[in-house]
Amino acid sequence: EPEVTQTPSHQVTQMGQEVILRCVPISNHLYFYWYRQILGQKVEFLVSFYNNEISEKSEIFDDQFSVERPDGSNFTLKIRSTKLEDSAMYFCASSDSRVNYGYTFGSGTRLTVV
């Protein structure tokens, strides 16, 4: 069964450092997403991406965040200057259409900012 792959599985970084979280969506999918989940809380939408541009973003996705699809397979989330409150699980997801909500999530990257 096709999978969304995320790397690394764990990332520890110092406050103020830049991090890049990487994702390989399912190959024939066109819609890509980042969600995050702070420990013990609900999954929150960050950003959606289609046709090489951001489709929608949440209030969480401020100027410190950016996304990129540098090649035909990878989809990255960059946090420029991490804060303690950025510590969370970050999930990448992909879908084959805008209205297919049963999209496939990756296993996540646990980001710990110290």
Place this chain on the structure above:
Amino acid sequence: GESVGLHLPTLSVQEGDNSIINCAYSNSASDYFIWYKQESGKGPQFIIDIRSNMDKRQGQRVTVLLNKTVKHLSLQIAATQPGDSAVYFCAENKRSGYSTLTFGKGTMLLVSP
């Protein structure tokens, strides 16, 4: 404010019992609802979905019920198994045609052998 929420944070059942997990939503513009299962250390896994023009949808051992009058969604799991132990999230789309999902807080389902 929060659009999607769950009534019970933890549900403990015996193996073989039927489980019912409930969810309330408040966004009248949502027309698509999904249940996800999340096991420890994994991402959310799609279980079943339902569109707002339906009241009920059945899958393998799972049934989703939608009551639009009271904005209530439930997930029924028949003959619950230990492998069903996980956190279950309901989610809704923001509005028709938009792919963003709003998740509820989740219910932990614990199945005892």
